[in-house]
Every structure is written in C-alpha cells, then in structure tokens.
Amino acid sequence: MKKIKYLLLILLLTGCQNYRELNDIAITTAISVDYSQETNEYTLITQVINSVNKQDTSSSNEPTFINFTSTSTSLSEGLSQIVLESPRKLYTTQTQIIILSKEVIENKLDVVLDYFIRNPEIRGETLILLAPDKEDLKGITIQTLLDNLSSSNIVSSLKASEKEGYTTLITINDLTDMYLNPYKEIILPTLYVEGNINVAEEEENKTSTNYKGTVKIGPLAIFKDTNYLSTLSLDESKYLNIIRNSLNSTIITIPYNEGYITFELYNIKTKYKPDIKNNKINLTITGKAKTYEIVTNTNIEDKEKVKDIQDYFNNYIKENTLNTFTNIRNTYNTDIFNFQDIYHKDNPKYLKQNLHNWYKYNYPNLELNINSKINLYEKGKIKEEITYVKKNR
Amino acid sequence: MSKKIDSIEFTSLFILTFLSSSIGLSLYTTIKYASVNSYIGVLISFVTSIIPLLVFIFILNYKQELNIKEKINHLYGKYLGTIINYTLIRLFFIIAITILFNLSNFIVSQYLSDTNILYIMILLSVTLYFSLNKGIETISRISSIFTLIFFILLVIAIFSIKKEIDINNLKPFLENGIIGPIKAGLINSLLTTIPCFSLLMIPKQNITNNNKIIKHIIIGYIISSIILFLISIISNSILGEYLIQIYQYPAYVSLKKASLFNFIDRIENFFSLAWILSSFIGIITSLYYIKETITKNNKQIINIPLIIILVIVSYKLFKNNTIFDIYILKYYPINLLSILILFIIISITIIIRKILKKD
Numbered sequence: 001m002k003k004i005k006y007l008l009l010i011l012l013l014t015g016c017q018n019y020r021e022l023n024d025i026a027i028t029t030a031i032s033v034d035y036s037q038e039t040n041e042y043t044l045i046t047q048v049i050n051s052v053n054k055q056d057t058s059s060s061n062e063p064t065f066i067n068f069t070s071t072s073t074s075l076s077e078g079l080s081q082i083v084l085e086s087p088r089k090l091y092t093t094q095t096q097i098i099i100l101s102k103e104v105i106e107n108k109l110d111v112v113l114d115y116f117i118r119n120p121e122i123r124g125e126t127l128i129l130l131a132p133d134k135e136d137l138k139g140i141t142i143q144t145l146l147d148n149l150s151s152s153n154i155v156s157s158l159k160a161s162e163k164e165g166y167t168t169l170i171t172i173n174d175l176t177d178m179y180l181n182p183y184k185e186i187i188l189p190t191l192y193v194e195g196n197i198n199v200a201e202e203e204e205n206k207t208s209t210n211y212k213g214t215v216k217i218g219p220l221a222i223f224k225d226t227n228y229l230s231t232l233s234l235d236e237s238k239y240l241n242i243i244r245n246s247l248n249s250t251i252i253t254i255p256y257n258e259g260y261i262t263f264e265l266y267n268i269k270t271k272y273k274p275d276i277k278n279n280k281i282n283l284t285i286t287g288k289a290k291t292y293e294i295v296t297n298t299n300i301e302d303k304e305k306v307k308d309i310q311d312y313f314n315n316y317i318k319e320n321t322l323n324t325f326t327n328i329r330n331t332y333n334t335d336i337f338n339f340q341d342i343y344h345k346d347n348p349k350y351l352k353q354n355l356h357n358w359y360k361y362n363y364p365n366l367e368l369n370i371n372s373k374i375n376l377y378e379k380g381k382i383k384e385e386i387t388y389v390k391k392n393r
Numbered sequence: 394m395s396k397k398i399d400s401i402e403f404t405s406l407f408i409l410t411f412l413s414s415s416i417g418l419s420l421y422t423t424i425k426y427a428s429v430n431s432y433i434g435v436l437i438s439f440v441t442s443i444i445p446l447l448v449f450i451f452i453l454n455y456k457q458e459l460n461i462k463e464k465i466n467h468l469y470g471k472y473l474g475t476i477i478n479y480t481l482i483r484l485f486f487i488i489a490i491t492i493l494f495n496l497s498n499f500i501v502s503q504y505l506s507d508t509n510i511l512y513i514m515i516l517l518s519v520t521l522y523f524s525l526n527k528g529i530e531t532i533s534r535i536s537s538i539f540t541l542i543f544f545i546l547l548v549i550a551i552f553s554i555k556k557e558i559d560i561n562n563l564k565p566f567l568e569n570g571i572i573g574p575i576k577a578g579l580i581n582s583l584l585t586t587i588p589c590f591s592l593l594m595i596p597k598q599n600i601t602n603n604n605k606i607i608k609h610i611i612i613g614y615i616i617s618s619i620i621l622f623l624i625s626i627i628s629n630s631i632l633g634e635y636l637i638q639i640y641q642y643p644a645y646v647s648l649k650k651a652s653l654f655n656f657i658d659r660i661e662n663f664f665s666l667a668w669i670l671s672s673f674i675g676i677i678t679s680l681y682y683i684k685e686t687i688t689k690n691n692k693q694i695i696n697i698p699l700i701i702i703l704v705i706v707s708y709k710l711f712k713n714n715t716i717f718d719i720y721i722l723k724y725y726p727i728n729l730l731s732i733l734i735l736f737i738i739i740s741i742t743i744i745i746r747k748i749l750k751k752d
Contacts, residue, residue: 120503120504124649173646176636180635180636346565348568
C-alpha cells in the first residue's frame with residue numbers, strides 16, 4: 001500500500017502538467033503596438049528569438065531573430081493569431097520592451113495597460129518606449145551588430161542613456177501609475193529609426209562598420225492626460241530628470257571665463273519642501289560633480305577660484321532648471337514634474353478644497369524656489385588645467 | 394509516540410500560523426479598507442490583536458494537562474461541550490478551506506497560469522496528508538525549520554529590495570480619516586490571530602520548557618507583527634497609492650523589483666516560498682485541530698476523508714476569484730469573529746468557575 005502511495009506521489013511530482021517544450025515556444029523579446037482609429041484595429045510586431053540559428057552550419061547564416069506581424073481588433077487575439085504564421089506559440093515571459101505608438105497612447109492606453117498588466121506572462125518591470133512615428137515602431141526589426149537582438153540593443157542603449165540622464169526608464173507599472181494617478185502626467189522615453197529601414201532589416205546591415213539604418217534612443221516625450229505634446233530636447237530631459245529626482249548622473253557643460261568646463265554630476269538627489277498655502281515648492285538639489293574638461297585658462301589650484309567655479313556652476317544649474325520648468329509650463333501647461341502629486345501627498349485636503357482648478361490658476365502661478373548645493377569634488381588625474389599651465393609657465 | 398514538543402517549536406508554529414494570512418488575505422483586506430494607509434491598519438492591529446492574544450494565553454494556561462477539546466468538555470459538560478467543539482470544527486474548517494484556496498489561487502494566478510487550480514490543491518493536499526499523518530511533533534519540527542527559512546528569505550528579500558523603497562509613496566497620511574485604517578486593523582487582527590487558536594489543541598503540559606512559553610509567544614507575536622508591518626510598508630512604498638489597489642497580490646508584485654547585487658533578478662518566486670510555507674502551516678494547524686477534536690488517540694483514519702472534503706469544498710465553494718474576494722471581505726471576518734467570541738465566552742466561563750471555586 002505504501003509503495004502504491006509513493007508511486008502516486010512520483011506521478012504527481014513530475015511537473016509534466018501543461019509543460020511546454022522549448023522547441024514548441026517562440027520566445028518573444030519585444031512587442032510593438034500600433035492602433036488605427038479608422039479600422040479600430042491593433043497592428044502588432046513581435047520579435048522572436050530564432051532558436052535554430054547557429055545550431056548547425058546550414059543555419060548559421062540565418063538571422064538571430066524573426067519578426068511576426070498581425071492585425072486584430074484585440075491585443076490578445078492579435079498575439080494569438082501569430083500562430084497562423086509562426087509554427088510556435090508566443091512565449092512572452094522574456095519580453096524586454098514594449099513599443100507603443102502615439103495613436104495607442106492617445107486612444108487606447110487603458111486597453112493596452114489592462115492587457116499587459118493583467119497578463120501573468122508579462123512582467124510589470126518590462127520597459128515601455130514611445131515610437132513618435134509609425135516607422136519607428138519597426139525599431140525591433142532592425143539588424144544590429146553589438147547585440148544579436150535589436151531589443152537587447154535598445155534595452156542596453158536605453159539603460160546607458162538613463163545613466164547619462166538623457167532619459168528615464170518607464171516600466172508597465174510606472175506607466176500604469178502615471179495613468180491611474182490623477183495628479184501625475186505621462187512621460188515616456190522615445191526611440192526612433194534613422195537611415196534606411198528596408199536595408200536595416202536585412203542581414204547586410206551587420207556587414208558594414210556603419211549601419212545603413214539604426215535605431216536610436218531619443219529624449220523624453222511629454223503628455224497631458226494621454227495627449228502627446230512634444231519630445232523634449234536632451235538638455236530639457238536632463239533638467240526634467242533633476243526636478244523629478246530621477247537623475248543619478250549626467251554630463252553638463254557650462255560656459256566659463258571665455259571657455260567652458262564640463263562636469264560629470266553623480267549621486268544627484270532632489271528634495272522637495274512644498275508650501276501648499278503659498279503655492280510654492282522649495283527644491284534642493286544635492287550631489288557631487290567632477291571635472292571632465294576644463295578650457296578656461298583658470299588656476300584651479302586656487303581655493304577661491306574653485307569656490308567661484310562651484311558657485312557659478314550651482315547658479316547655472318539653478319537657472320537652467322528653473323528655465324526648463326518655466327518653458328515647459330508656459331509652452332505646454334502640463335505638470336510632468338509631479339508637483340500636484342507632491343501637494344496631494346503633503347496636504348490632500350487643502351489641495352482638494354483650494355487648488356481644484358490646477359491647470360487654470362494654480363499651476364501657472366506655482367513658484368519654484370531652487371537651491372543647488374552640488375559639491376565640486378574631483379578634478380580627475382591632473383591637478384591643473386593644461387591651457388593655464390601652458391600660458392602661465 | 395510522545396506528543397511532547399519544544400516551546401521554540403510551539404512558537405514557530407504560532408509565528409507561521411499568524412503569518413499564514415500575509416500572502417494575500419491580510420494585505421488585500423487592509424488595502425481595501427485603508428488604501429495606501431494600510432500599514433497604519435497593520436500598526437493598529439498590533440494593538441487590537443492583544444485582546445485575542447490574551448484570550449489565547451489565558452485558555453492555554455487553564456488546565457494545562459488538557460487540550461482545548463477536553464477543556465471545553467470539562468467546562469460545559471459532554472452535551473454542550475460537544476456542540477461547542479463541533480461548532481469550532483466547522484469554523485476552523487472554514488479557515489482551512491480559505492487558506493487552501495488563497496494559496497492555490499496565488500500559485501495559479503502568479504506562476505502556473507495554465508494549470509488547473511484543482512491540480513494545485515491535490516498536490517498540496519498530498520503534502521498536507523503526509524504531514525498530518527506524522528502528528529504534531531513532526532509538524533512542529535517542520536515548522537521550526539520553515540520559520541528559519543522564512544526569516545532568511547525575508548532578510549534577503551528586504552536587502553534586495555531596499556533601494557526600490559520610496560517613503561513618499563506612503564503619503565498622503567490619513568487622507569480619508571482614521572476610520573478606514575481602524576476597520577483594516579480590526580479585521581487584520583482577526584485574520585492573523587484567530588487561526589493561531591488552533592494551537593490550543595496542544596496541551597501546555599505537552600510543551601517542554603513550558604515555563605517560558607508565554608514569553609516565547611509574546612516574542613513570536615511581536616516578531617510576526619513586525620514582519621507583517623514590514624510586508625505592508627514595503628509593498629505600499631514600492632507600488633504607491635494607485636498601483637497597490639489594482640493588484641491581487643501586491644506584496645508579490647513588489648518583490649518582482651528585487652535584485653540581488655544588481656545582477657540576480659527574477660527571484661520573487663524564490664522569496665514567495667516563505668508565504669507558501671506559512672500558508673501550509675496555517676492549513677495544517679487547522680486540520681490538526683479538526684482531526685484531534687473528531688478522533689481519539691491520534692487515529693489516522695480520519696485524515697484521508699478530511700483532506701478530500703477540504704479539497705472538494707474549497708474547490709466547489711469558491712467558483713472564481715471574484716466570489717472569493719467578496720467572501721474574504723464580507724463573510725470570512727464574521728467566521729473569525731465568531732471563533733473569537735466563542736473563545737471569549739470560554740475565557741469568561743473559566744473566570745466565573747475560578748471565582749465560584751474561590752467562594
């Protein structure tokens with residue numbers, strides 16, 4: 001009897017229930033979603049790893065990934081209909097990025113978020129990008145050299161750009177939070193295709209040292225509700241990240257003494273002190289900076305000069321941050337800085353009672369007090385500036 | 394076989410049974426009532442749980458050689474005692490089916506989405522059956538090992554997730570007043586402490602070093618409450634006010650952000666093992682209570698039908714998630730409250746008896 005019990009247990013513990021062989025699944029690494037208002041249909045492009053590639057000599061020249069396209073009135077159906085073309089069922093657990101078109105965000109963001117956040121196969125940590133033009137959605141079809149998969153290429157580039165402060169990583173969870181939170185506005189990193197997309201999709205794109213066509217990470221795109229407003233410049237993206245406390249490090253060049261100094265900022269932290277009753281936010285930026293380039297003919301061994309540079313630099317950061325805030329607010333009147341959310345977290349009752357017409361009265365009159373306290377910390381491997389040494393000794 | 398267990402093993406049973414609701418039930422209800430201030434609800438429950446805890450300790454200390462079934466029979470006589478005992482069986486059975494469905498639903502919805510929930514229930518029930526056959530000594534030993542694993546996993550999980558914590562997400566503070574967090578706190582104290590009453594089936598005399606047991610239970614209670622508070626505060630601070638309300642298992646979703654040394658990712662399933670272990674102990678202590686009330690001298694004949702009924706009722710009763718979610722909010726707390734009321738009545742009876750004896 002005992003043996004029979006153990007035999008039964010062995011049968012239960014095999015893990016064979018609903019198993020899927022590796023050869024039966026199409027491992028998906030990227031999905032791009034477009035929507036057409038005329039036809040009320042979604043167009044999906046998926047990037048699937050070619051697992052046959054390089055298994056033997058005959059398949060070694062095959063592309064490392066394959067793209068499947070499908071069109072349907074629902075996302076689930078669109079993705080499931082890919083089996084009509086692909087011999088394998090899509091396996092989306094490994095999806096690294098999802099690229100959305102402007103049309104999707106403006107018209108069907110709720111539907112898209114509901115699908116991706118509900119699906120247990122797709123992680124909430126999957127990165128989201130915006131394709132400003134229809135052509136940019138094909139970013140995942142481009143052959144790349146440094147990474148076999150263009151999705152990995154995009155992710156690596158996106159993460160590196162985030163570290164340099166040019167963009168921000170936005171996941172499905174972040175986007176859902178921005179969408180659901182009535183006190184926040186949406187921002188998204190962008191990607192765009194450069195060059196000839198038709199050639200870029202061919203394996204030949206990898207045979208040249210210069211890409212015929214490539215995919216690039218762009219600065220941040222800004223929205224009001226779900227309406228796309230604009231894509232910021234790289235500098236604006238940096239200062240926006242400073243205000244949103246999402247910048248860790250970046251490079252900033254300041255004009256100084258008829259030349260310029262380039263700094264690398266790191267450990268940047270932004271703290272807010274809202275004064276809701278006076279509609280004022282005090283913002284303190286702290287962190288460290290090291291000099292990368294100095295072309296100013298200045299004696300940087302002089303303590304007073306260094307202090308002067310530091311003050312000048314902090315003032316520069318303060319002015320540019322304030323300018324970025326003022327420009328974005330005056331041009332687009334969208335609170336991508338999350339100031340309303342800061343007020344809501346600080347004093348929700350006062351916000352509801354007194355600041356109920358945020359975009360008409362309160363946001364346009366919001367006062368931002370910036371205090372930059374970035375400490376110039378390192379000068380690199382040499383103590384002095386080469387130009388200064390050459391000219392003065 | 395001797396039924397002696399160590400006081401540390403008893404405490405580990407207490408801790409895991411206390412935390413058996415932390416996987417979904419506790420956080421789900423506190424968030425429903427208190428939204429982003431659910432952690433305040435957990436803090437309130439730390440205070441309100443003291444009442445059930447005192448009742449538990451008081452009953453444990455009464456007639457130390459008897460288990461709760463015998464204590465009830467001793468207090469109320471055979472006829473009324475049997476009625477109370479069988480009422481308690483039904484109530485503890487409801488706890489067992491609830492935790493079983495919650496655990497199976499967690500597994501199906503989060504990692505085995507293509508698998509039938511019945512299959513998961515059967516798999517769990519086989520393990521439950523073997524543990525139940527082994528008796529309380531083995532269960533308590535398993536529990537002490539599980540507690541150690543639970544703590545290790547929890548420490549690693551907190552360590553790997555700490556950089557994702559944003560304290561600002563815990564605000565706004567009491568936006569909709571204190572009533573929500575108070576409700577959340579009261580229900581949370583029922584969810585966490587009431588399943589622990591099943592441990593009264595172990596007579597205090599059967600616990601070695603039982604002079605230290607009260608101290609150990611209080612320490613266990615404080616540790617479990619701190620763990621529950623940490624789970625709540627971490628989930629809230631990672632997901633924020635709006636995301637936390639849409640997820641079925643927000644604590645598990647927060648763990649998805651965990652990364653060890655910045656290169657070991659996707660470890661949430663490994664950490665969620667801690668919840669599975671605690672839920673497992675939560676079910677088994679309730680089943681042990683039922684089994685000991687029904688049978689005499691640890692007869693194992695009841696185990697198979699008990700497990701089969703458990704699986705069938707749990708599977709048939711909760712036809713879908715929505716029914717289960719409504720049940721958790723509306724009916725389950727009433728079940729737990731009735732257990733508490735019964736034990737309070739038992740405590741009052743003990744007090745009256747003691748007073749009458751003195752007189």
